[in-house]
Amino acid sequence: MKKILTIGLYCVSALALVFGLVAVPTRAADHLDAPGLTAPGGDTRLDITDVYAFQSPGNPSNTVLVMGVNPLAGVLNDGTFHSGASYEFKVDSDGDAKEDLTYKVTFSAPDGSLNQSVTLRRVPAKGSGAIIASGMTGEDISIAGGGWVRAGVFDDPFFFDLVGFLNLDFCDPGTNFFTGLNISAIVLEVPSSSLGSSNVGVWARTLFNDQQIDRMARPAINTVFIPNNVFEPAGTEKSQRNAFNGAKPRTDQRDFRGEVVDTLEIFYGSGSATAQALADFLLPDILTVDTSSTAGFPNGRGLADDVIDIELGLVTNGAVTSDCVGNDSTFSGSFPYLAPPN
Amino acid sequence: MNKRKSILLLLSVIFIIVASQTYGAASNASDGLPAAQNINGRALANVPPVDVAIKTFQDRLKQNPNDPITYALLANQYIRQARETGDVSGYQRAEEALNESILLLPKYSYASTTLASVYYAQHDFASALDLAQAEYDKNSNNTQALVIVADVQLALGNYQEAETIYLQLSDLGATPPLLARLAALEELKGNPEGGLTLMRRAAGDALQSGGTKEGVAWYILRVADMNFNMGQYDQAGGYYEAALRVFDNYPLALAGLGKVSASQGRYDEAIAYYQQAINIVPQPEYLAALGDLYTITDRPDQAQLQYETVETIGTLAALNEQVYNRSLANFYSDHDMKPKDALRLALAELESRKDIYGYDAAAWAQYKNGNYDEAQTLIEQAMRLGTRDARLYFHAGMIAHALGQDQQARENLEQALAINPHFSIFDSATARQTLEKLQATAGK
Numbered sequence: 001m002k003k004i005l006t007i008g009l010y011c012v013s014a015l016a017l018v019f020g021l022v023a024v025p026t027r028a029a030d031h032l033d034a035p036g037l038t039a040p041g042g043d044t045r046l047d048i049t050d051v052y053a054f055q056s057p058g059n060p061s062n063t064v065l066v067m068g069v070n071p072l073a074g075v076l077n078d079g080t081f082h083s084g085a086s087y088e089f090k091v092d093s094d095g096d097a098k099e100d101l102t103y104k105v106t107f108s109a110p111d112g113s114l115n116q117s118v119t120l121r122r123v124p125a126k127g128s129g130a131i132i133a134s135g136m137t138g139e140d141i142s143i144a145g146g147g148w149v150r151a152g153v154f155d156d157p158f159f160f161d162l163v164g165f166l167n168l169d170f171c172d173p174g175t176n177f178f179t180g181l182n183i184s185a186i187v188l189e190v191p192s193s194s195l196g197s198s199n200v201g202v203w204a205r206t207l208f209n210d211q212q213i214d215r216m217a218r219p220a221i222n223t224v225f226i227p228n229n230v231f232e233p234a235g236t237e238k239s240q241r242n243a244f245n246g247a248k249p250r251t252d253q254r255d256f257r258g259e260v261v262d263t264l265e266i267f268y269g270s271g272s273a274t275a276q277a278l279a280d281f282l283l284p285d286i287l288t289v290d291t292s293s294t295a296g297f298p299n300g301r302g303l304a305d306d307v308i309d310i311e312l313g314l315v316t317n318g319a320v321t322s323d324c325v326g327n328d329s330t331f332s333g334s335f336p337y338l339a340p341p342n
Numbered sequence: 343m344n345k346r347k348s349i350l351l352l353l354s355v356i357f358i359i360v361a362s363q364t365y366g367a368a369s370n371a372s373d374g375l376p377a378a379q380n381i382n383g384r385a386l387a388n389v390p391p392v393d394v395a396i397k398t399f400q401d402r403l404k405q406n407p408n409d410p411i412t413y414a415l416l417a418n419q420y421i422r423q424a425r426e427t428g429d430v431s432g433y434q435r436a437e438e439a440l441n442e443s444i445l446l447l448p449k450y451s452y453a454s455t456t457l458a459s460v461y462y463a464q465h466d467f468a469s470a471l472d473l474a475q476a477e478y479d480k481n482s483n484n485t486q487a488l489v490i491v492a493d494v495q496l497a498l499g500n501y502q503e504a505e506t507i508y509l510q511l512s513d514l515g516a517t518p519p520l521l522a523r524l525a526a527l528e529e530l531k532g533n534p535e536g537g538l539t540l541m542r543r544a545a546g547d548a549l550q551s552g553g554t555k556e557g558v559a560w561y562i563l564r565v566a567d568m569n570f571n572m573g574q575y576d577q578a579g580g581y582y583e584a585a586l587r588v589f590d591n592y593p594l595a596l597a598g599l600g601k602v603s604a605s606q607g608r609y610d611e612a613i614a615y616y617q618q619a620i621n622i623v624p625q626p627e628y629l630a631a632l633g634d635l636y637t638i639t640d641r642p643d644q645a646q647l648q649y650e651t652v653e654t655i656g657t658l659a660a661l662n663e664q665v666y667n668r669s670l671a672n673f674y675s676d677h678d679m680k681p682k683d684a685l686r687l688a689l690a691e692l693e694s695r696k697d698i699y700g701y702d703a704a705a706w707a708q709y710k711n712g713n714y715d716e717a718q719t720l721i722e723q724a725m726r727l728g729t730r731d732a733r734l735y736f737h738a739g740m741i742a743h744a745l746g747q748d749q750q751a752r753e754n755l756e757q758a759l760a761i762n763p764h765f766s767i768f769d770s771a772t773a774r775q776t777l778e779k780l781q782a783t784a785g786k
Contacts, residue, residue, distance in 0.1 A: 043552040045387055072415075075398045077387055082552060084385040109384045163409050175406055209550055239483045 044070050045082040046206040046213040049183050050158050053202045053289045053300035056189055057333050062147060063192045063291045064337060065089045065103070066303070067204040068156070070184035074341065079153040079184050081116060081137070083109040085208040087186055093196030097250040097284040100125045100196055105151065105186050107137070120149050120188070140335060147190040148335050155339035156183045157303045157331070161323040174324030180342045187336040192291035201286035202300070203249060214245050217287040218298070219307045224315060225260045225282070249284035257283055267317040278314065303331050303338065373539065374546025378580030381562065383588030386555045392426060395419045413443035414453045421460060428623035430665050436460045451477055455487045462494055465664050467695060470494045485511055492523070499697030501530065501727065518548040518561055529568065530698065532728030538568045559589035566598050571731065573762040575605050593622040600631065605764030609639050626652045626669045630676070634767040649677065667691050671703050674710075676769070681710045698724045698734075706737050714744045732758040732765035736773050743776055752780045 049068035056062035067087060073079040081087065086106050090099040101124060108117040116137045122145075123129030135141030138152040162177035164170045192198065203217035216222075226244045227237035240259070247255060257279050264275035289300035297305040304327040313321040329339045399416035403409060417439035424432025437460050443453040455477050461470035474490035481487075492507035505527055512520040521544035528537035545561035552558075566581035582598035589595070600615035616632040619625075633648030656670035657663055663670075667687045674684035688707040692700045705720035721738045739754030755777040764770050 043387055043554075046552070074390060075395045076389065078390055080388070082385065082387070084552065110388075163406070163411060175409075177409070177411065180402070208552060237483075 043082065043208075043213070044072075044077045045080065045184070046085055046208060047071060048204055048206060048214045048216040049156070050219060051202070051204045051216050051287060051301065052157075052303055053287050054296065054302040055192075055291060055294050055300075056335075057337070058335070059189075060292075060294075061192055062189050063195060063289065064335075065188045065190075065202060065204075066185055066338070068154075068158075068183040068185045069206065070153075071156070071181075073153050073156075073182040073184050075181075078110075078114055079182070079341075080110045080114055081105075081107040081151060081184060081186075082206075082208065083107050083116065085206055085213070088205050088207060089188060090203050090205065091195050092201035092249075092286060093199075095199075095201065097201065097248075097252070097286060098125075102129070103188055103190075104129070105149070105188075107151070116151075118149065118151050122194075143190065145191070145194060147188070147194075149186065149188045150336040151186045152184065153182050153341045154185050154336075155329050155342055156181045157327075157329050157338055159306075159325050159327050159329070160308050161325040164323060164325075170320070170322070171324035176325045176328055179328055182341045185338060187338060189335055195291065198292045199288070199290050201249075201284075201288050203286050212246050212248075215247070215249075215285075217249070217285045218282070219301070220311060221282060221285045224311070225263045226256060227259055249286050252284035253280075264315065267315065267319065274317075303327075303329070373542040374550060375542045375565065376546075376549070378577070378584040381549065381584035381588065383549070383555055383558060386552060386558050386588065389554050389556070392419055392423045396423065408446055410443040410447040410450050410453065413439045413446070414450065414456060417443065417453070417456060417460070421456075421463070424463070426623065428625055430464070430661050431659070433460050433464050434661060437464075451481060451484060451487075455484060455490070458487065458490045462490060462497070463665075464661060465497075467494050467497055471498075485514065489519070489523075496523075496527075497697060498695045499700065501527065518544040518551070521547065522561060522564060525564070525568070529571070530727050530729050532730050534568060534572050534730050538565070538572070541565050541568055555589040556592070559585040559592050559595065562588060563592070563594050563598060566595070570598065570601060570605075571762055571765075573732075573764070575602050575764070578602050591618070591622060593619040593625075593628075596622075597625070597628050597631070600628075600635075604631070604635060604767055609635050613639070624651065624655060626655050626666055626673065629655070630673050631767065638767055649673075649679075668700065668703050671707055675703070675706045676766075678710065681707065685711050696723075698727055698729060702734055702737060705741065709737070709741050709744065714741055717741045718745060730761050732762035733769070735761065736765065736769050739773065740776065743780065748780055748783065752777060752784070755780070 047069055049071050050066075051068075052064070052066035054064055056064050067089065069081070069087070070077050070079055083106075086104050088105070089103040091101040091103070092098060093100045101122070104121040104123055106119045106121075110116050118133075118135055118137055118141060119131055120133040120141070120143065121129045122132045132145060133141045133143040133149050135149075139150065141149050143149055156178045158178045159176045160178065161170060161174050164172070164174055201217075203215060205215035206213045222241055222244050227240050240256075244256060260279040260282055261275055264278050265272055268275040268278075287300055288298070293299055296302040297307050297310060301307060306322075306326060308325075309322045312323065331337050331339060396416065396419045399412050399419060402412045403416065406412070417436040420432045420436035420439060422432075424430055424436070437457065440453050440457040440460065443450055444457065447453070454473060458470050458474035458477065461467075461473065470490060471494045474487045474494065477484050477487035478491060488507055489511060492504045492511075495501075495507070496504035504523075508520060508523050508527065512524065521540050525537045525540035525544060528534070528540060541561070541564050545558075545565050548558045548561040562581050562585040566578045566585060569575075569581060570578035579599065579602040582595045582602060585595040586592050586599070596615050596619035600612045600619065603609070603612035603615060613632065613635045616628050616635065619628050620632060629648045629652045633645040633652070636642070636645035636648065652673050653670070655662060656666040656673070668691050671684045671687035671691065674680045674687075685704075685707040688700075688704040692704045701720045701724035705717045705724055708714075708717035708720060718741050721734070721741055725734055725738060735754045735758035739751045739758060742748075742754060743751035755773045758765065758773050759770070759777070
């Protein structure tokens with residue numbers, strides 16, 4: 001139990017990272033009233049909150065991919081997408097951790113009503129690809145070849161007792177911090193046959209000025225395993241979080257496996273074969289999906305999957321199995337599945 | 343065949359020449375900051391009004407009053423409200439919310455680090471330094487705490503300590519926030535050109551890396567400020583306008599444009615800019631400048647109204663006095679008002695921090711009280727870094743003049759006018775008249 005207490009305390013410093021992006025510059029009345037250290041690159045529009053991949057509930061031959069950005073949309077940001085950036089779903093169809101297909105979404109600058117035009121390109125491994133859909137934010141846009149894409153503001157589907165986690169008091173009674181909060185999301189539904197294989201790997205990234213700003217696949221990999229992470233005493237290691245966000249999955253094993261093993265060994269013991277095996281399961285950071293299966297996480301990730309409970313149990317060797325918070329969003333059985341904004 | 347080869351060779355030489363010229367042109371503007379007229383910031387992020395965020399977080403706290411994260415988020419919005427409205431009581435509300443957050447979760451370093459920045463904004467430098475240092479000592483990845491330590495050291499006049507930390511942090515990444523701080527240090531150290539180069543790079547990088555409109559506009563504004571301080575009024579005006587295009591109604595840019603208009607004698611235009619800025623955020627410096635513009639355009643009643651408001655804001659509450667005491671001291675000295683109060687405020691401020699502008703305020707107040715020797719000792723401390731600030735040279739010149747040190751007075755006043763010929767609505771003219779008198783005396 002003591003170990004768990006310690007873990008909880010160190011989680012506190014991680015929150016600074018979770019919410020570092022929202023730091024508002026403080027100004028003194030003097031000459032050097034510079035903003036906080038958070039660089040302007042800390043743009044919430046490029047900050048990926050979650051990635052989901054699941055078989056379409058209404059059409060088993062389709063796969064749905066979801067990328068969330070803009071935490072606290074409508075409160076700390078206006079919920080629009082960055083008109084100079086691209087938002088990409090990467091699909092690996094042959095298991096080599098390299099993309100064989102990219103769905104690339106770009107946006108125009110918002111108009112006075114915050115509407116933006118949306119352009120979806122399907123880009124093969126080689127070549128520049130073609131536009132397969134275009135329309136406006138807040139609308140279901142049909143895709144040439146089948147499927148739909150929609151971008152806009154939605155209820156944040158993530159659920160987790162963040163405060164309980166910080167208070168080291170998970171189940172008393174358990175409150176979903178994300179209730180009532182919104183994100184911006186891109187929801188893409190395509191025929192599974194167009195992904196190149198029924199077993200694919202998926203990740204999302206944001207790109208601006210040819211620089212990868214963020215990437216994500218499975219939930220919380222960066223937060224939990226990459227230094228300086230929540231399980232290590234604060235300040236004992238130099239942060240590699242930006243390096244992880246800027247990296248490609250294909251180099252994850254080379255660059256980050258040691259760090260993941262280090263963290264897992266806290267729970268599984270030094271030299272543990274399970275820790276090694278888990279590290280190999282977790283890296284490269286790719287969400288693997290059998291598109292023919294309706295099973296949820298870690299087969300892809302469904303909107304209502306309790307990924308935190310599953311990951312807590314996995315990472316802590318069963319010491320913590322739940323945050324006692326379940327899904328409280330009402331998802332639709334049809335496209336775009338996410339709940340409307342609060 | 344040979345002919346074809348030589349044509350190919352010729353083509354490739356031409357290509358190399360053209361390419362190198364293009365590259366050369368690009369590298370001339372290698373700081374990445376576009377010409378002012380090409381900046382619009384349309385791709386930058388809009389932030390919803392502060393009231394929306396405050397209400398959201400207050401409502402969340404009604405539902406769950408034991409949520410330390412939401413208290414910290416609310417505190418950040420109070421900080422933003424203080425910045426946007428100039429009402430420093432927002433810092434007190436932020437402090438209260440952060441204390442609630444820390445009470446609920448004592449180890450919440452994000453809240454503690456934010457609290458250190460709130461102390462800094464309130465000019466409680468000792469508390470800011472203690473807390474930021476403690477947070478950094480707990481976690482060396484908390485670079486935000488370390489930069490607050492350095493900012494406080496700078497405010498206290500411990501320039502070497504500040505510079506060491508800024509350089510240490512820029513080794514991790516020379517990001518715009520760090521470049522901006524290093525630029526300000528170069529400016530202080532008497533290297534405005536070097537400061538401008540760094541600041542332009544910071545602004546170019548900030549524009550390139552995105553972020554909020556207000557956040558990026560600040561960098562462009564600082565470029566304009568540096569241009570203005572070097573007497574480069576056209577460039578300053580261009581970048582103030584660019585900052586205004588990036589962030590609508592940006593009060594700092596409106597006041598900057600007021601300064602530029604005033605420097606070029608366009609007083610009615612300057613008045614309009616300052617009025618717009620003051621409608622958004624009634625900063626004492628803007629009110630004083632507006633009062634001066636009314637004075638110079640022969641509207642003493644309106645001027646008086648502005649001057650009275652400066653005093654009201656400066657003394658509204660204990661926190662206002664803490665934040666604005668130096669501004670108020672300088673305001674009194676600049677306007678030949680309440681010299682004893684000016685001196686009391688300036689000396690009290692100098693007790694708590696010994697930065698060059700603290701010495702300058704004290705020197706100027708001593709001068710206005712007729713204590714010229716004390717004034718000279720203090721102004722020497724103010725100029726110890728060799729800062730190329732026209733106002734410092736003007737003060738040094740006037741003090742030397744009062745002490746009968748004519749040559750020193752002449753040199754300093756000449757410097758003031760060379761650095762920035764229109765550094766102040768009234769004082770630039772005083773500098774010019776005094777210099778003419780001194781030159782006439784020397785010529786006799």
